[in-house]
Amino acid sequence: MASGGGAVREVGSRAELDAAVGGARAAAVHFWASWCEASKQMDEVFAHLAVDFPHALFLRVEAEEQPEISEAYGVSAVPYFVFCKDGKTVDTLEGANPASLANKVAKLAGPANVAESAAPASLGVAAGPAVLEKVQQLAQQNGSSAAESATALNKRLEQLVNSHPVILFMKGNPDEPRCGFSRRVVDILKQEGVEFGSFDILGDNEVREGMKKFSNWPTFPQLYCKGELLGGCDIVIAMHESGELKDVLKEHNIPLRPQGSKIEEPVISESTGEKSPEPIGLTEAQKARLESLTNSNPVMIFIKGSPEEPKCGFSGKVIHILKQEKIPFSSFDILSDDEVRQGLKVLSNWPSYPQVYIKGELVGGSDIVMEMHKSGELKKVLSEKGIIPKDSLEDRLKALISSSPVMLFMKGNPDAPLCGFSSKVVNALRGAGVSFGSFDILSDEEVRQGLKTYSNWPTFPQLYYKSELVGGCDIVLEMEKSGELKSTLSE
Numbered sequence: 001m002a003s004g005g006g007a008v009r010e011v012g013s014r015a016e017l018d019a020a021v022g023g024a025r026a027a028a029v030h031f032w033a034s035w036c037e038a039s040k041q042m043d044e045v046f047a048h049l050a051v052d053f054p055h056a057l058f059l060r061v062e063a064e065e066q067p068e069i070s071e072a073y074g075v076s077a078v079p080y081f082v083f084c085k086d087g088k089t090v091d092t093l094e095g096a097n098p099a100s101l102a103n104k105v106a107k108l109a110g111p112a113n114v115a116e117s118a119a120p121a122s123l124g125v126a127a128g129p130a131v132l133e134k135v136q137q138l139a140q141q142n143g144s145s146a147a148e149s150a151t152a153l154n155k156r157l158e159q160l161v162n163s164h165p166v167i168l169f170m171k172g173n174p175d176e177p178r179c180g181f182s183r184r185v186v187d188i189l190k191q192e193g194v195e196f197g198s199f200d201i202l203g204d205n206e207v208r209e210g211m212k213k214f215s216n217w218p219t220f221p222q223l224y225c226k227g228e229l230l231g232g233c234d235i236v237i238a239m240h241e242s243g244e245l246k247d248v249l250k251e252h253n254i255p256l257r258p259q260g261s262k263i264e265e266p267v268i269s270e271s272t273g274e275k276s277p278e279p280i281g282l283t284e285a286q287k288a289r290l291e292s293l294t295n296s297n298p299v300m301i302f303i304k305g306s307p308e309e310p311k312c313g314f315s316g317k318v319i320h321i322l323k324q325e326k327i328p329f330s331s332f333d334i335l336s337d338d339e340v341r342q343g344l345k346v347l348s349n350w351p352s353y354p355q356v357y358i359k360g361e362l363v364g365g366s367d368i369v370m371e372m373h374k375s376g377e378l379k380k381v382l383s384e385k386g387i388i389p390k391d392s393l394e395d396r397l398k399a400l401i402s403s404s405p406v407m408l409f410m411k412g413n414p415d416a417p418l419c420g421f422s423s424k425v426v427n428a429l430r431g432a433g434v435s436f437g438s439f440d441i442l443s444d445e446e447v448r449q450g451l452k453t454y455s456n457w458p459t460f461p462q463l464y465y466k467s468e469l470v471g472g473c474d475i476v477l478e479m480e481k482s483g484e485l486k487s488t489l490s491e
Contacts, residue, residue: 067316164197297330404437
């Protein structure tokens with residue numbers, strides 16, 4: 001039997017990981033990324049746990065450098081943890097939750113044995129209490145500042161949405177949009193003759209994540225008028241085509257310039273102010289060839305390598321998502337043709353690869369495709385474009401219900417419930433140490449109404465386990481009180 005010995009071991013290949021996990025009674029694997037601050041924080045906790053549980057094996061995998069391993073374990077975000085017993089995966093954890101990580105390791109490996117543990121942890125305290133102290137320290141830091149941070153962020157977001165009569169929260173800026181949807185909205189606003197401000201959410205992750213909760217809108221771009229959300233790309237397009245957008249802008253006394261006159265868009269930026277180099281122009285022949293390639297298949301991806309052998313982790317991620325969603329696609333290896341590689345950067349005004357196109361229109365790179373995949377927007381766009389069949393409401397509900405072993409349909413999200421009953425159920429599940437997925441029924445009226453009929457349950461929240469309805473708030477609280485909640489949801 002392999003033994004951990006109190007150290008975390010870096011894994012460099014799929015074969016090495018399989019051999020290590022297969023030979024260990026208990027193994028924990030941390031999928032991390034060097035750019036992710038949450039990974040660094042959780043890595044400290046992981047290292048202390050390795051000391052406190054010396055008979056378990058603790059492994060690290062750099063997710064983007066090992067796409068084959070990440071794909072095999074279904075890793076789509078970091079930090080991500082996989083827990084194995086006797087070579088089989090028994091549990092997972094996504095996100096930065098030190099207390100949950102400590103609990104899951106303890107459940108996997110048994111109670112920490114201070115007397116038999118390896119050398120003391122690097123903080124200089126006894127190995128057993130080391131991780132507890134670290135978890136408490138992180139929890140205290142996070143808890144004490146959470147309310148202040150949330151208040152400060154909300155104030156900042158309110159200032160941003162009101163900083164211009166019309167403001168667009170987008171990927172990139174109006175001169176260099178970083179996704180096709182942002183580009184469409186920019187084009188529409190220019191056609192309407194609207195003066196607007198913009199904010200690049202790719203440059204500020206706090207604003208990016210905060211705006212999703214602030215506006216109760218999960219994707220970007222987001223268009224605001226006089227501090228009120230109008231909507232995203234699809235809504236703006238529909239309003240533009242029906243003439244409603246112009247009417248709304250006039251009602252709010254937004255001046256519209258005649259078509260053809262130049263508009264200077266103020267850009268809110270907190271970047272270094274570095275200018276991108278001027279792109280080199282394309283000949284008509286080059287442009288025609290590139291446009292032919294981007295339109296050669298309804299879904300076209302330009303990647304490094306091939307779908308069978310991607311040559312970079314980002315390309316591997318996109319391929320994994322498309323295959324997972326069963327989306328038919330064609331690909332082009334940009335490493336095989338430098339003219340295409342350099343020319344496409346100019347045509348798309350997108351500096352990196354992979355690049356994903358839907359019916360000749362740039363969607364974006366790996367981060368954007370991952371975000372669309374998580375939110376369900378990718379499938380929605382593809383079905384609207386007629387590339388994949390549209391799911392029936394029943395199929396969609398079944399997919400949502402089965403998306404997590406324990407699934408909660410609630411008002412709001414676990415970190416910000418929007419009704420007292422939803423909040424009580426979240427607290428009960430967390431108190432029982434139950435991992436669960438969630439869906440905000442306020443964000444989708446079709447799901448909200450459809451689920452009432454599907455489950456024959458008229459109110460929310462609704463809790464499901466293994467695709468079967470458990471019940472609502474009262475039933476969950478009764479199960480919590482009787483001690484049945486944890487045992488029922490872990491059978």
